[in-house]
Amino acid sequence: MASLVPSVLDRLTLTHDLVSTIRAIGEGKGKQDLFQERAPDVLENLRQVALIESTESSNRLEGVTVPRTMLERLVKGAEPSGDNRSEGEIAGYRHVLGVIHERQEYIELTPNIIRQLHRDLFRFSGHTGGDWKRGDNSITERRPDGTVFIRFQPTPAWQTDEAMRDLHESYIASANTEVDPLILIALYVLDFLCIHPFSDGNGRMVRLLSVLLLYREDYNVVRYISLERLIEQTKDSYYDTLYRSSQGWHANGHDPMPWVSYFLGIVSAAYAEFERDIGDLRDGRGMKTRMVRQAIDGMIGDFSISELHQRCPSVGWDMVRYVLRNEREAGRLQPIGRGRGARWRRIENTAENGSTA
Numbered sequence: 188m189a190s191l192v193p194s195v196l197d198r199l200t201l202t203h204d205l206v207s208t209i210r211a212i213g214e215g216k217g218k219q220d221l222f223q224e225r226a227p228d229v230l231e232n233l234r235q236v237a238l239i240e241s242t243e244s245s246n247r248l249e250g251v252t253v254p255r256t257m258l259e260r261l262v263k264g265a266e267p268s269g270d271n272r273s274e275g276e277i278a279g280y281r282h283v284l285g286v287i288h289e290r291q292e293y294i295e296l297t298p299n300i301i302r303q304l305h306r307d308l309f310r311f312s313g314h315t316g317g318d319w320k321r322g323d324n325s326i327t328e329r330r331p332d333g334t335v336f337i338r339f340q341p342t343p344a345w346q347t348d349e350a351m352r353d354l355h356e357s358y359i360a361s362a363n364t365e366v367d368p369l370i371l372i373a374l375y376v377l378d379f380l381c382i383h384p385f386s387d388g389n390g391r392m393v394r395l396l397s398v399l400l401l402y403r404e405d406y407n408v409v410r411y412i413s414l415e416r417l418i419e420q421t422k423d424s425y426y427d428t429l430y431r432s433s434q435g436w437h438a439n440g441h442d443p444m445p446w447v448s449y450f451l452g453i454v455s456a457a458y459a460e461f462e463r464d465i466g467d468l469r470d471g472r473g474m475k476t477r478m479v480r481q482a483i484d485g486m487i488g489d490f491s492i493s494e495l496h497q498r499c500p501s502v503g504w505d506m507v508r509y510v511l512r513n514e515r516e517a518g519r520l521q522p523i524g525r526g527r528g529a530r531w532r533r534i535e536n537t538a539e540n541g542s543t544a
Contacts, residue, residue, distance in 0.1 A: 190374040190436075190443050191357035196366055205448055208455045209367060212406070215458025219407050222465050229465055232478050232501040233411040238262055238288075240413035242281045245394050248419055251276050259497055267311050275312035283307050283395055288410060291402040296358075298351045301384075304395065308388055319347040320386040328426075338426075339433045341383035350382045372400045373450040377443055380429060381436045394418065401454065412457040412464075424449055475502045479510040489523055489530040 189195070201209075223230060239262050246252065251273050253261070261267060262281050267274035283304050287294065294300060306317025326339040342350045358375050362368075379393050398409045418425050432446035464481060482498035483490075496507050511531060514520040523530045 189353060189357055189439065190378050190441070191354070191361045191371065192439065194439055195374075195441075195443065196361065196364060199366070199370070199447075200444065202444075202448075205444075205451065208448070208451045209369060211455050212369065212451065212458055215408065215455070215462065216406055218462065219405075222461070223407075228475065228501050229478060230411060232499050233461075233464060235500050236482075236498060237411055237413045238281065238284065240416040241284060241398075242277055243416075244413060244419040245391050245415040246273075246277050246280055248415070248422060249388075249390055253277055269313075272312050272314070276309070278311040279308045280391055280395070282310065284398070287395060287399045287402065291399055294399060296355065296396075296399070296403070298348075298355055301351070301392070301396070305385055305388060305392055308391060308395075314387075316385070316388065319351070319384050320344045322386065324383055324386060326380075326383065338430050339381065339436075341381060347382060347384050351384055354378050354382065368404045369406075369451055369454065370447055372397065372404070373447040374443055375400060376450060377429070377432055377436075377446050381433050397450075406454065408454070408457045408461050412461050414453055414457060417453050417456055417460075421449075421453070475499075475506050476510055478502055479507055480514070483510075483514065483520070483531075483533070486533075489532045491528075491530050495531070 239259060242262050243258055253271075253273050257265075257274065258277060261274060261278045265278075267278045286304075286307070302317045302319070306315075309316030321344055323344050324341055325337050326341065328336045328338050330336055354375070358371065361371050361374075376393055376397055379396065380389065383389050385392065394415050397414060401409050401414075428445040428449040432441055432443050435441040478499045479495070479502055482495055485498060486495065492504075492507060492511065495511075496502070496504060499507070511520060515522065519534055520531050521534055523532050
């Protein structure tokens with residue numbers, strides 16, 4: 188009932204595509220120090236944006252949402268309303284994510300630590316976390332006709348404590364094998380989800396643990412690019428590969444590679460986005476302008492200057508106004524209204540989009 192055992196590890200087969208993905212991740216990892224040395228302002232902006240996106244996407248995958256303005260307040264440390272569970276769960280996620288970002292090198296990965304992190308995930312929600320599930324749970328899918336399909340039957344509740352201890356012992360032991368640490372992380376995530384140790388919050392917990400495990404192997408891209416957002420953007424593949432790789436898991440007869448390929452593809456995409464966002468580092472010029480333009484591209488619908496500045500907090504207000512004026516003069520933005528209530532709207536270029544009148 189595990190992926191991190193010799194009988195499964197010995198039959199792993201790496202395709203050429205997967206080898207290329209691992210190589211691309213390694214190249215991205217090799218550039219981390221250069222980025223951190225040459226572009227501190229860009230990195231700080233990416234860090235703050237990633238906190239918001241990670242908290243929003245991971246909770247939204249579980250159907251937990253709040254208005255954007257409240258989300259940003261909660262991410263910045265605002266107290267949730269006492270009777271609003273969604274706000275409490277978002278505040279809890281932000282708290283645990285912050286702990287991982289700030290203290291990942293001091294966090295020893297053990298079943299007890301996992302339970303403590305789960306307890307903190309629910310610390311603001313009015314519900315108690317930190318205990319293994321007391322009843323059996325199922326991973327289900329509601330189909331369009333209203334019927335419920337059981338995608339996977341996790342480890343029974345009475346076996347959860349032993350299963351989690353075995354998972355961590357196997358993960359520690361696998362470090363002495365020749366299997367790439369990235370693959371071991373993907374296998375840990377798969378097994379955690381197949382055990383499904385908690386009655387609630389398993390998806391959010393495993394995404395937080397993914398960040399922690401990648402940090403432990405020095406894949407620091409998780410500080411600047413939201414893995415949770417990339418997963419949400421590809422959620423159909425996320426659920427499909429988990430389903431395919433979990434079939435036969437209880438008898439160690441499963442094929443982990445669909446999930447491994449997906450997970451490593453997410454990490455590779457994060458590094459590609461990281462390098463793209465950093466831009467050309469040869470002289471460092473124009474970085475703040477690019478940050479504001481990237482923030483504009485990421486805005487949904489009309490936006491205010493305050494909302495734009497929240498997306499690039501390391502850029503001064505004068506620079507934000509300067510870029511807005513330039514974009515307006517270039518015909519890419521138009522102001523809606525005047526004064527403090529003014530908003531901005533992107534002007535679609537029909538020629539660039541290939542549309543015709």
